[in-house]
Amino acid sequence: MESHVDARARELARIIWDHLVLSGPLSQADVILALGCHDTRVAAHAARLWHGGWAPLVVVSGGRGKITSGWDETEARVFGRVVREHGVPEDALLLEETATNTGENITASRRLLGERGIAVARGILVAKPYMTRRALATARRQWPEAGWTASAPELGFEVFGGERRSVELMVGDLQRMVVYAERGFQVPVPVPAAAWAAYEELARLGYDRHVIR
CATH class of the missing domain: 3.40.50.620 (HUPs)
Structure with missing residues (x-):
């Protein structure tokens, strides 16, 4: 499969990335x-x-x-x-x-x-x-x-956004935020409408290798 990620796919993947990536202060742990x-x-x-x-x-x-x-x-x-x-x-x-x-x-x-x-x-x-x-x-x-x-390692979107495998994994992870919450595997986390629309478009564009059928 072609590994190239075109400009539109990168744009959509960035929307998903912005939702999936968390950054915040750490605290002392065990x-x-x-x-x-x-x-x-x-x-x-x-x-x-x-x-x-x-x-x-x-x-x-x-x-x-x-x-x-x-x-x-x-x-x-x-x-x-x-x-x-x-x-x-x-x-x-x-x-x-x-x-x-x-x-x-x-x-x-x-x-x-x-x-x-x-x-x-x-x-x-x-x-x-x-x-x-x-x-x-x-x-x-x-x-x-x-x-x-x-x-997470301090790696920005530019490291992953042009790699088809990473975009496919992001698409699958965004879908799992909804599906796995419904199945009780994780706590519910609201997904912004823009991120869900980006997921749907990327899936239609063929970045659906890790989408749950």
């Missing part, structure tokens, strides 16, 4: 939870937060997902290696290797930490920029007892 994906810059950012003293523990969560199904290793193993390469010691790192989606990133990590007797009152979710709002909505449903904030 754990940094890096959500596994194909982008190892997420793992590097989790390591930077650890070095910044935001939390004493990094959990990297991920088995194999829709993009990483062909990897030889789990997302957690790949992320774990990156985190170690960025100076996080072994005793400050846990790997959760079973999750295949965002909800499981939360629930499986919660189970892992519970089994180890690690209490979490506050946590920081680390994800791709355009996954931050959905990750936060998911955590607030699946692990509501903890207070959550979200953080």
